[in-house]
Amino acid sequence: MEREVVLLAHNIRSLWNVGSFFRTCDAFGVRKLFLTGYTATPPRREISKTAIGAEEFIPWEYNKDPTDVIKDLKSDGFDIVALELTDDAQKLLQFESSSKICLIVGHEVTGVPKELLDLCDSKVQIPMKGKKESLNVAVAAGVALYSITTNT
Secondary structure, three states: OOOEEEEEEEOOOOHHHHHHHHHHHHHOOOOEEEEEOOOOOOOOHHHHHHHOOHHHOOOEEEEOOHHHHHHHHHHOOOEEEEEOOOOOOEEHHHOOOOOEEEEEEOEOOOEOOHHHHOOOOEEEEOOOOOOOOOOOHHHHHHHHHHHHHHOO
């Protein structure tokens, strides 16, 4: 079963991370990238440098308020899944997903805000073995999207 996957990136500070999202969406067949909050949008030189042109053909949309996007996706049958370290987050490889998934990633330091976590159907985390116990948000999104799009 091939999944329909979209990515929602909320309050991402780094333009290079935004560019990386575009390339990662291309690599894993993500249908659409939603940029919300104060996340920057193309055209920006920094985004293009990292996206290497993927921002020209990956469908994307900007909405200041992510709750509107989430509610629309839920009404269209998407499961809303946050990539976040929470007490109730399941390990990514144990996550059993539906055929329509919206993966949410958040701010590089503070993560996905509680008001968005409250709208999620699930939370997943990438188990860490290192001392920092974290990954760059674009790298983490790539790991999660790989798992979600290949774990059928």
